Amino acid sequence: MTALLVLTNLPDDASARALAGSLVEARLAACVNILAPCHSVYRWEGKTEAASEVPLLIKTTTARYAELQAAIQQQHPYELPEIIAVPLQHGLPAYLDWVVAETTPSSP
Numbered sequence: 001m002t003a004l005l006v007l008t009n010l011p012d013d014a015s016a017r018a019l020a021g022s023l024v025e026a027r028l029a030a031c032v033n034i035l036a037p038c039h040s041v042y043r044w045e046g047k048t049e050a051a052s053e054v055p056l057l058i059k060t061t062t063a064r065y066a067e068l069q070a071a072i073q074q075q076h077p078y079e080l081p082e083i084i085a086v087p088l089q090h091g092l093p094a095y096l097d098w099v100v101a102e103t104t105p106s107s108p
Helices: 013-025 062-075 093-102
Strands: 003-010 031-034 038-044 047-061 084-087
Touching: 003 013, 003 062, 003 093, 013 031, 013 047, 013 062, 047 062, 047 093, 062 084
Parallel strands: none
Antiparallel strands: 003 047, 003 084, 031 047, 038 047
């Protein structure tokens, strides 16, 4: 099973914390890092826009990605949220095993 680093940005700290907590609670993410606000510049509907955003670094697995993406889309306040997944080719084996263990759904 491949571990993934998923990136998304939220408009404020409150929505970032809410999404991060929800993803970890649902075992869709083993860990979510909430980073310091950044300034984003992008094109939207033909215009150059700028916004302050709070980046999230989400650790999950390929097995949980589809559910994670759906949860982000459902809870995200943006019409078109950035959701980018990067496969982790290397990492501390014990850490990557922990990501897998923490994103494995619990048996009833």
